[in-house]
Amino acid sequence: MASHADDLSVALRLADAADEITTARFRADDLVVDRKPDRTPVTDADTAVEDAIRAVLAADRPGDAVLGEERGGSLGPGRTWIVDPIDGTKNFLRGVPAWATLIALVEAGSPVVGVVSAPAFGRRWWASAGAGAFSSFSGGPPRRLRVSGVRSLSDAYVSTTDLMTWGPARPRYLALLAACWESRAFGDYWQHCLVAEGALDVVAEPVANAWDLAAVQILVTESGGSFTDLSGEPRFDGGSGLATNGHLHEAALAILRG
Template sequence: MSLASSPYTEDLRLAHMIADAVDAQTMRHFNRMDFTVETKPDLTPVTVADREAEELIRAQLARARGRDAVYGEEYGETGSGPRRWVIDPIDGTKNFIRGVPVWATLIALTDHGEPVVGLVSSPALGRRWWAAQGGGAYTGKSLSAAKHLAVSQVSNLADASFSYSSLDGWRDIDRIDQFLTLTKNVWRTRAYGDFWSYCMVAEGSVDIAAEPELELYDMAALVPIVTEAGGQFTSLDNDPGCTGPNALATNGRLHSEALQALQSQPNEPTFDF
């Protein structure tokens, strides 16, 4: 399997070119810390770096793929059609504003709703991950300097490494007990968080990653990277890809068991006497 075998190779090349430009811009802000932090209506933080990054991506897409739709975290939906670029200009904004290098720009292309290209660029970590449907998943600094990704071979939950973000969302969806049970049944847990958990699943260094509350722009770029590396990506209720409101990514061998562990439990019936 190689990138040449994917019909989306040129779209992936474009995503790399865009990411190169965005990385330079976001790193200038990150190194200088020359921004103010605002709070959006959903109480999440946003900076000028987030907005400028999305504006740059949209401008380049308008020139190179003017007929495609675009959906981004900061500016919503523009255009229409079967091909849609999905953007998270800075995934991990809370890390970004505190000087923690675990943040990334996420660029995805969906075709008739299916994620077919995914690129995650984390310049502060010096890492980039990408995939195109049918062409495999890779990591490296460029297309010419790339290493093929493959998920782990771990098949027993007791031997698995599980990564997540935080506890709060699990309480919000009433699955905190299931989450805690899963953490007790695996070999190791770490809260690498955000994009990094899923890229590590694709690399084979983590076996399970899950989050209880996500948006499309949080997930779309991650789906091709995990699946092209041989893994599986669904919602916690087994909706395919990023069609649900949350995510579970595994090496595939552990997916059914992890799904079962994180299933919501039916409410006990109550009776009035």
């Protein structure tokens, strides 16, 4: 398997640039908030981060495509960088520190590099194909990540972002909750990182975009876990996501399929 050390280095530099912008704008009195056509919020920090990342990529990786939440783009057949400038924008604009910049490099449809940077938490997570997944706290030494060893849903911690997003499928998610030990709603990127760390065992998302999931997919899989959409396909662009420690994946899928 080819090394992606240079690409990971670029992704980490992109995260540094993003952190500088987001930390300066977090809880700013003059934060500008607009609504997109789908009624989700976007702040001046979201667009500033994506523009800064695109500028670096244009200089350092001019032949690569870019797909971003705010400026668009498409997932090509070759190398595509996928960027969510602020995952958890609602938290960001309300002053809740649970938000992060998500950066992934996809080759031939599969993530090969992923970085999740949450500066308000002082946390960063990263992974590259075949090289494992790691995290650091406040710039400290990296720690290699491993998923949990929980093998029964009855012992599992499960999380989603928002129960209301399940819509008509809500009874199936409630059935999964009933089968598990405890439920949480840590939401967005953080819950997937917690699966990679072994702190959560199952995360299910009924509605998600490619930029929400590309970076966390490789983080989970390089930690020894499993990641699919809710149909069971190992993809980040299927409109939904299921991340588990691997042992529980088929059992969780069986319940969610109904």
